[in-house]
Amino acid sequence: MGVLRVGIVGAGMAAGYHVVCLRRVYGVAVEIAGVTSLRAESRQTFGAARGIPVYASLEAMLDHVDVVDICTPPACHLEGIRLAARAGKHLIVEKPLTGYFGRDDAFRGDRAPKAPMLEAVLEALRDIAALVAASGATFGYAENFVYAPAVQRERELVERTGAQILRMLGEESHNGSHAPVYGIWRHAGGGSLIGKGCHPLGALLYLKRREGIARDGHPIRPVAVSARTHALTRLPGYQDRGYLRTDYTDVEDTGWMHVIFADGTVGDVVTGEVTLGGIYDYVEVFANNHRARCRLSPTNLLDLYNPGDPRFDDLYLMEKLSTHAGWNAAAPDEHWTMGYQEEIQDFLTCAADGRQAQSDLALALDTTAVIYAAYLSAERTGAEVDVPLVQ
Numbered sequence: 001m002g003v004l005r006v007g008i009v010g011a012g013m014a015a016g017y018h019v020v021c022l023r024r025v026y027g028v029a030v031e032i033a034g035v036t037s038l039r040a041e042s043r044q045t046f047g048a049a050r051g052i053p054v055y056a057s058l059e060a061m062l063d064h065v066d067v068v069d070i071c072t073p074p075a076c077h078l079e080g081i082r083l084a085a086r087a088g089k090h091l092i093v094e095k096p097l098t099g100y101f102g103r104d105d106a107f108r109g110d111r112a113p114k115a116p117m118l119e120a121v122l123e124a125l126r127d128i129a130a131l132v133a134a135s136g137a138t139f140g141y142a143e144n145f146v147y148a149p150a151v152q153r154e155r156e157l158v159e160r161t162g163a164q165i166l167r168m169l170g171e172e173s174h175n176g177s178h179a180p181v182y183g184i185w186r187h188a189g190g191g192s193l194i195g196k197g198c199h200p201l202g203a204l205l206y207l208k209r210r211e212g213i214a215r216d217g218h219p220i221r222p223v224a225v226s227a228r229t230h231a232l233t234r235l236p237g238y239q240d241r242g243y244l245r246t247d248y249t250d251v252e253d254t255g256w257m258h259v260i261f262a263d264g265t266v267g268d269v270v271t272g273e274v275t276l277g278g279i280y281d282y283v284e285v286f287a288n289n290h291r292a293r294c295r296l297s298p299t300n301l302l303d304l305y306n307p308g309d310p311r312f313d314d315l316y317l318m319e320k321l322s323t324h325a326g327w328n329a330a331a332p333d334e335h336w337t338m339g340y341q342e343e344i345q346d347f348l349t350c351a352a353d354g355r356q357a358q359s360d361l362a363l364a365l366d367t368t369a370v371i372y373a374a375y376l377s378a379e380r381t382g383a384e385v386d387v388p389l390v391q
C-alpha cells in the first residue's frame, strides 16, 4: 500500500484536531492532501496555517484523495458521505453520523412530531448502509469514546474474563458547545441527546457489542429506550449568571436515555449543557465479575494549582474550562485520554489493511437509531420505545 491521501471536509475545531492526530499516525504512510470548507476565507486560513492544499469543494478534491474525512456540521454529513461513497473513497465521519434537519428555515425541532422524524432518519441510515456496502471502502465513525484508553482497557477486561455487563452509566456534559450552529435543530439534528449523548451512548453500545462477539460471535444490540429531555436554560425562571451558553433556539440542553439491550441488561446516559468545571466524560460498568470507572475527563492525571497568574490564561488546560485559576484537573494530553489519537490511528490502519474499524458503521447506525427513538420517547414523556434496527 502506498501513501494514503486524506482530504478533510470542514475547517473548524474537529478538523484542527484531526490534523494533529493524522500527523502522529505510525505504520501507515499518510498525506493530508487537501482541505475544503464552505467559506473560502476559513479554508484558506486553515490550509495556509498547516501547509495543506485547499480545494473549493469536495467534488474538486475527490480525485486527489483516497480517504474523505468529514468534519462539517451534522446537517452536511449525508451529502459528503454520498459523494465520497459513490466515488469509492474510504470514509471517516465525525459524530453524529446524520440526523433529521427539517425541510426549511422555519423548522422548529422541539415542536416537530418525532415519529416521522425517526422514519426519515431510518431511511437515511438505510441509504448510507447501502452506499457504503456498494463502495467496498472502509468506514470509520469518529466516536472517540470507543478509543479512550480507559474504555479500551475495559473492553479488553470484558473480553478476557468473559464478563457479563449488567448495567452501565455514561455521561458527556459541559457548559455549551463552541460551534455557532449548535443549538439550532436544523443544523445539529437535535440538542444534548445527539450532540453530547451520542458519545457515552456509543461507548455503551460498543461494550455490549464486544461482550456478545467475545461470547458467541454475535453483538448484543439495543432493543428499546426511554428518554427525557429538558430546556433548563430556557425556563422562564432561569437566572443567567453568564457562565453557561444559553442561546439554544429549539433544542434541549439536558437529557437522559435508559437503553435496554437484547439480553435484558441496561445502560443509562446522562448529558447536558449546564455543567461547569470543564468537559465531564465518563463510563461506568457494573458487571457480574467486576466494576470499572473509565474516566475520559477529568482523568485526575494532573492536578494543577494556579494562584491567579494571568500567564495561565492563554494556555490550553482542558476542554471547556472557563477559568484557569485555582485548582484544575489540567489534561496532560487530551488527544490520548479522550481517544482522538487512537481513533485516527485505527481508521488509517483499517483503510490500509481493508479491516473493519472498532468504531464502525454498524455502531454508528445503532447509535443514531437509538437517539431518534429516544426523541420519540421524550415526546411521550419517557414511555418506552422500540429501537428499530437498520441492519
Ligand SMILES: NC(=O)c1ccc[n+]([C@@H]2O[C@H](COP(=O)([O-])OP(=O)(O)OC[C@H]3O[C@@H](n4cnc5c(N)ncnc54)[C@H](O)[C@@H]3O)[C@@H](O)[C@H]2O)c1
Pocket (backbone or CB within 6 Å): 009, 010, 011, 012, 013, 014, 015, 036, 037, 038, 039, 042, 070, 071, 072, 073, 074, 076, 094, 095, 096, 142, 143, 144, 179, 180, 181
Ligand atoms: N468527537 C468530538 O468530540 C467532537 C468535537 C467537536 C466536534 N465534533 C463534530 O465535528 C463536526 C464539526 O464540528 P466543529 O466543532 O468542528 O464545527 P465548527 O463550526 O468548528 O467547524 C465546521 C466547519 O465546517 C464548515 N462547513 C459548514 N458547512 C459546510 C459544507 N456544507 N461544506 C463544507 N464545509 C462546511 C465550516 O465552514 C467550518 O469550517 C460536527 O459533526 C461535530 O459534532 C466532534
